[in-house]
Amino acid sequence: MTDSTAIVNAPIHSISRHRLLTDGDGVTTLVIFNGCPLNCRYCLNPSTLHSPANNLYTPLQLFDEVKIDELYFLATGGGVTFGGGEPGIRASFIAGFREVCGPQWNLTVETSLNYPSDYLLKLLGAVNSFIIDVKDLNPVTYRHYTCCDNTRVIENLQLIKRQGREKNCLIRLPLIPGFNSVSDRETSLSLLKDMGFQFFEPLNYIIRDNPLWESLTTQSS
Amino acid sequence: MTHGKQTCKILKEIRRQIAEANDIQLVIDQCQYQGDCAGTCPKCESEVRYLEQQLRLRRLSGKAVALMGLSAGLLSLSSCRESLNSTEMALQPAPQINNLERQRAAESSSVAQICDTPISKGTDTPKIRVPNFPVVSNIGIPESVKIRQKLIDSVDLNKDRLAGIAEEKFPQFPGGESALYEWIKSHIEYPKSALDDSIEGRSVVQFVVKTDGSIGDVRVIRPLHPALDSEAIRVVKMLPNFQPGQMNGIVVNVWYTLPIFFKLPVNDEKSSAPND
Numbered sequence: 001m002t003d004s005t006a007i008v009n010a011p012i013h014s015i016s017r018h019r020l021l022t023d024g025d026g027v028t029t030l031v032i033f034n035g036c037p038l039n040c041r042y043c044l045n046p047s048t049l050h051s052p053a054n055n056l057y058t059p060l061q062l063f064d065e066v067k068i069d070e071l072y073f074l075a076t077g078g079g080v081t082f083g084g085g086e087p088g089i090r091a092s093f094i095a096g097f098r099e100v101c102g103p104q105w106n107l108t109v110e111t112s113l114n115y116p117s118d119y120l121l122k123l124l125g126a127v128n129s130f131i132i133d134v135k136d137l138n139p140v141t142y143r144h145y146t147c148c149d150n151t152r153v154i155e156n157l158q159l160i161k162r163q164g165r166e167k168n169c170l171i172r173l174p175l176i177p178g179f180n181s182v183s184d185r186e187t188s189l190s191l192l193k194d195m196g197f198q199f200f201e202p203l204n205y206i207i208r209d210n211p212l213w214e215s216l217t218t219q220s221s
Numbered sequence: 222m223t224h225g226k227q228t229c230k231i232l233k234e235i236r237r238q239i240a241e242a243n244d245i246q247l248v249i250d251q252c253q254y255q256g257d258c259a260g261t262c263p264k265c266e267s268e269v270r271y272l273e274q275q276l277r278l279r280r281l282s283g284k285a286v287a288l289m290g291l292s293a294g295l296l297s298l299s300s301c302r303e304s305l306n307s308t309e310m311a312l313q314p315a316p317q318i319n320n321l322e323r324q325r326a327a328e329s330s331s332v333a334q335i336c337d338t339p340i341s342k343g344t345d346t347p348k349i350r351v352p353n354f355p356v357v358s359n360i361g362i363p364e365s366v367k368i369r370q371k372l373i374d375s376v377d378l379n380k381d382r383l384a385g386i387a388e389e390k391f392p393q394f395p396g397g398e399s400a401l402y403e404w405i406k407s408h409i410e411y412p413k414s415a416l417d418d419s420i421e422g423r424s425v426v427q428f429v430v431k432t433d434g435s436i437g438d439v440r441v442i443r444p445l446h447p448a449l450d451s452e453a454i455r456v457v458k459m460l461p462n463f464q465p466g467q468m469n470g471i472v473v474n475v476w477y478t479l480p481i482f483f484k485l486p487v488n489d490e491k492s493s494a495p496n497d
Contacts, residue, residue, distance in 0.1 A: 018228050018260045026293060027235070071269055071276075075235050077293040104289070 009056045010093040011035060013048045013085060017069055024108040024129065026078025029066045033085040037114055038146040040135070042176065042205050048085035059096035070105075079106035079128075088115045091122035098126040113156040114148060120156045124163055131201075132157075133172040136180045137188040145179045161196045174203040226252075228260030235292040236268050242287040242425065242443055245275045287425075287443050390467040392430035392475050394460070401460075405481060408456045412448035420446045421485045424453040425478060432472045434462035445483065453481045 011034040019028045034048050034055070043049065057065075066080055073079045080101070082094055088111045098107060107127040112135070113120065123130075134153060135142050142150040160166055171192055173185050189200060233249055240247035247268065252258075276286050394401035415421075425443035428436050439457050441450045457479065466475035 018232065020228060020231060027232070068266075068269075071239065071273060071288070072232065072235060074288050075239055075290070075292040077290050 008092045008096050009058045010090040012055050012057050012062065013045070015065065017066075018072070019081070023081035023083070023110070024078065024106060024131075026076030026106065027069060027072035028078045028081045028106075028108070029069055029073075030081050030083055031062065031066070031087075032083050033087050033090050035089060036084055036086040036112075037089065038086065038112055038148050040146050041179070045083075045085065057093075059093055059100045062097060063100040067101075073105050077106055079108070081108040081110060081131075082127075083110040086115065087111055088113065088119050088123060091115075091119040091126070095122045095126040112146075113153045114146075114150065115152065115156075117152070117156055117159055120159055124160070124165060129168040129170070130160070130165075131170045131172065133174065133203075134188065134192070135174060136176065136184055137191050138180070138184060141180050141184060145176055157192070157195055157197070166196050167198065169197060170199045170201055171197055172201045172203050174205050176205050225258030225260045229258050229262075229265065232261060232265060236265075236272060238292045239272055239276075239288060242291055243276060243279060245272060245279075247272065285444065291442075392434070392463040392466040392477060394463055404460070405456055408459060409452060409481070409483075411483065411486075412452050414448045415446050415483070416485070418446075419485060420449060421483050422446070422449075423480050423482045424450050425480045426453050426457050427476060427478045428457055430463045430465055430475045430477050432465050432474055434465045436460050436463075442478065443480075449483050456481075 013032040013034045015032070016030040019030050022028070023030050032045065032048060036043075036049055039049070080097070082090070084090075087094065087109045094107070094109065101107075106129070108129045108131060109123060109127050110131045110133070111123075112133055134157075135145055135150070137150070137154070139150050142148070142153075160169060173188055173192075174180075175182060175185055185202065192200070229252060233252075236247065237249055239245070249268070252264075276288065279286050394404070422445045423443070424441055424445040426439060427442045428439040431437050436458060439454050441454060444450045463477075465472050467473060
């Protein structure tokens with residue numbers, strides 16, 4: 001363990017044990033970080049958009065909390081899935097967690113890839129697989145939906161390919177009502193296949209009223 | 222059955238498999254709890270702690286511990302496909318720390334993402350098959366035998382991965398399970414070195430029943446004795462073709478786990494007919 005693992009900490013929104021077939025193979029524990037660089041119109045977890053000062057964990061503290069299910073992890077090929085929020089911006093924490101938990105647990109991140117490549121490189125050295133929500137590869141659509149640019153997403157996808165890790169990626173392709181179409185999604189799919197990615201999961205976002213989302217996005221704007 | 226009960230059932234099966242693979246006595250009672258189950262409870266947790274303790278003792282005594290990937294077949298993520306057909310699934314929003322009631326409330330919150338892949342049925346209970354093999358003398362399969370099978374991939378991993386829980390049809394040996402054990406019994410030759418050393422017990426073999434019904438990737442996942450393990454592998458490799466397994470009507474490769482019990486014959490038979 002390096003000294004950095006003792007001082008790196010991250011705000012964790014919640015921890016969910018015994019997840020089966022939702023976040024990767026085997027029995028998984030989902031660790032949800034607070035904080036996200038995007039501001040998606042239909043954010044699934046709007047309560048994670050902010051990074052409160054409480055619930056700060058060090059990698060060792062998190063390990064102590066989730067190791068209770070190690071037997072299940074090892075027997076089923078499961079482990080810990082990091083979600084959020086955006087776990088990619090907690091790359092140092094996740095790398096520290098890998099040092100603590102050792103090589104046997106399967107670590108997965110659910111990520112948008114919209115962060116500097118330095119973060120991704122740290123993740124590449126620490127996790128086994130990526131579940132990537134690219135939203136839509138069209139930069140106009142992406143900006144419309146997330147209020148952000150997707151240049152870094154494309155660059156990071158290319159970095160993953162260069163590192164030969166595309167086979168460890170499952171790319172989610174959402175159909176986002178009011179923002180993209182089936183045709184747009186197929187265009188994204190085609191582009192991603194051209195980039196060398198192989199595994200995809202189409203999603204349909206269903207939109208309903210969510211007062212929590214409205215209040216939080218109002219606060220953050 | 223509630224989501225929690227289904228989770229409990231799967232976790233219980235994993236514990237049972239760990240105990241069985243490591244010769245740990247674990248009595249798993251039928252859960253009598255009628256309330257809203259969170260998927261685990263103090264009794265379930267105590268069984269996990271007991272297993273951990275027993276595994277530690279095995280390690281300390283120099284015995285092998287079978288754990289890695291032991292139950293992987295129960296939970297294989299059906300993750301990847303390219304077709305964009307629709308079947309709805311609600312992804313789970315962030316649960317709250319140590320507060321399952323709030324978690325459930327969050328799961329039914331008013332914003333949901335819908336996935337159109339088959340893994341959406343992730344709350345269903347995977348089918349776990351527990352056939353009833355008869356006890357046989359000398360060489361055979363104990364009545365407590367369990368076959369663990371895992372779907373390892375679909376027809377084309379790169380194009381249409383559909384592992385996981387679905388309508389499953391498990392591989393069938395020609396003539397059924399009793400024919401399988403009779404076949405093994407008739408082909409096993411008790412190794413002389415094991416006879417001389419009076420070695421008996423169970424060797425657990427795992428293999429893949431391929432989509433053409435042939436056997437592949439034979440390995441011992443719980444060794445007993447080098448000679449007996451080799452004999453178990455030799456015989457399994459000779460098995461005639463199975464009817465291959467299917468999932469959702471698609472022929473798939475299936476992991477098949479087969480414990481083979483070697484029991485020493487009585488002394489006067491030892492030198493003449495070890496297999497009978």
